[in-house]
Amino acid sequence: MGGASVGLALIVIILLVRENKQNENIAKINLLPVVFNSNWGFMVGMPIILNPVLFLPFIIIPVVNVLLASAAIALHIIAPCVYPVLRGTPGILISFFGSNGNWVNLVFSILLFILDIVMLIPIGSLGQRIEKGLREREQKNE
Amino acid sequence: MSKNPNLKWLILTLLLVILLAIPGYSWMKKDNWARAQRQKSVLSPVIMVPGSSATTERFNQLVRQLNSKTATKHSVLKIKVSTKGTLSYSGAIDKDDNEPIIVVGFQNNHDGYSNIKKQAGWLDQAFYTLTQNYHFNNFKAFGHSNGGLIWTYWLEHYYSSYANEIKMKRLMTLGTPYNFSESNLKYRTQMLEDFIKNKNKLPKNLVVYSLSGGKSYESDGIVPEASVAAGKYIFQNQVKSYTAMTVTGSEADHSDLPQNEQVVRLIKQYLLEKKNKNLRPPRQANKKRQ
Numbered sequence: 001m002g003g004a005s006v007g008l009a010l011i012v013i014i015l016l017v018r019e020n021k022q023n024e025n026i027a028k029i030n031l032l033p034v035v036f037n038s039n040w041g042f043m044v045g046m047p048i049i050l051n052p053v054l055f056l057p058f059i060i061i062p063v064v065n066v067l068l069a070s071a072a073i074a075l076h077i078i079a080p081c082v083y084p085v086l087r088g089t090p091g092i093l094i095s096f097f098g099s100n101g102n103w104v105n106l107v108f109s110i111l112l113f114i115l116d117i118v119m120l121i122p123i124g125s126l127g128q129r130i131e132k133g134l135r136e137r138e139q140k141n142e
Numbered sequence: 143m144s145k146n147p148n149l150k151w152l153i154l155t156l157l158l159v160i161l162l163a164i165p166g167y168s169w170m171k172k173d174n175w176a177r178a179q180r181q182k183s184v185l186s187p188v189i190m191v192p193g194s195s196a197t198t199e200r201f202n203q204l205v206r207q208l209n210s211k212t213a214t215k216h217s218v219l220k221i222k223v224s225t226k227g228t229l230s231y232s233g234a235i236d237k238d239d240n241e242p243i244i245v246v247g248f249q250n251n252h253d254g255y256s257n258i259k260k261q262a263g264w265l266d267q268a269f270y271t272l273t274q275n276y277h278f279n280n281f282k283a284f285g286h287s288n289g290g291l292i293w294t295y296w297l298e299h300y301y302s303s304y305a306n307e308i309k310m311k312r313l314m315t316l317g318t319p320y321n322f323s324e325s326n327l328k329y330r331t332q333m334l335e336d337f338i339k340n341k342n343k344l345p346k347n348l349v350v351y352s353l354s355g356g357k358s359y360e361s362d363g364i365v366p367e368a369s370v371a372a373g374k375y376i377f378q379n380q381v382k383s384y385t386a387m388t389v390t391g392s393e394a395d396h397s398d399l400p401q402n403e404q405v406v407r408l409i410k411q412y413l414l415e416k417k418n419k420n421l422r423p424p425r426q427a428n429k430k431r432q
Contacts, residue, residue, distance in 0.1 A: 015148035097170045
């Protein structure tokens, strides 16, 4: 349940706030794979892996997700996921299917997804500002 | 604010996910229900495979002898697998029978390593169908002569896909020629070499009994004792325990072994469930203690 929706959250932000044409194309191509939980194309294409702006949120946000989810399980709000889930299940549906169809799990996953989007908005704008600054410095050097 | 064209892509994918989630949801419910049924069940069948040139009728007398001394009879289901892989059934499993006997026979029951490989594949088809129709999480296996070879090949090549949910508790092979008819252990057949090569695929929690018949001092009339003893190179130090026994006396030649009184007693003692075993299903976690 942790890292399942953070890639999708970033794609949604990029597609809705259209600033950078290149990023938008990458996000459009990777929309379907990330929905069905294959994040690697997106993580290499953005890039996310060694990109200091995007890499840290991609680690911290899933940790926050997992902490919130385990707190919710401890408080018996949602059921733990003990059932096997097929590989390729969309990230948001994993916890829903894993708990044998508990609707509260679905609501909780959607809420976590919205929370991921909210947490990524400032980081997305920070990334754009840094890129703009880098481009300006390149133009100045030429 | 101009209309964002990406919005329509996002909404399309959302609709696609919802569309796919509906059959996914019903599959998931069905699969989890079957999984729960399997875990709760107390059914623990004995699956028997006869040897070469034998049919599903091979064990009729053995079953009769097993049932003659006990109050609860074992019901018998016979499955015959054709060369095309289609199954035909005869007999039935009684509703209250928790330890039925299932005999799996093959239309092609000829000898030889290549046939053993094919028969193991047919055994797997019958086994898979059994797991779909009956819910059991453990079973016992019995093989007479080539039946033991078929079980060994199945264990090494097909068992791993079931091992998470269904456990083979005990395997008993009766007069099984692990080295075919070769009586000198210095010369190993291809089949024995392959069995030894793949022996680490055998389940570590399996209990194996290998029974050998003794008519002369060398064989049970057909299978050399050294060939049956070659099983030790396969099972010893690989499975939980490997016990080899030699049965002599009347009806100790190869074809009579399944009817041998001692063999029947050994099957009852080692293969079947103990009489006073607690066969009640595990208690539900949320039932209150009284």
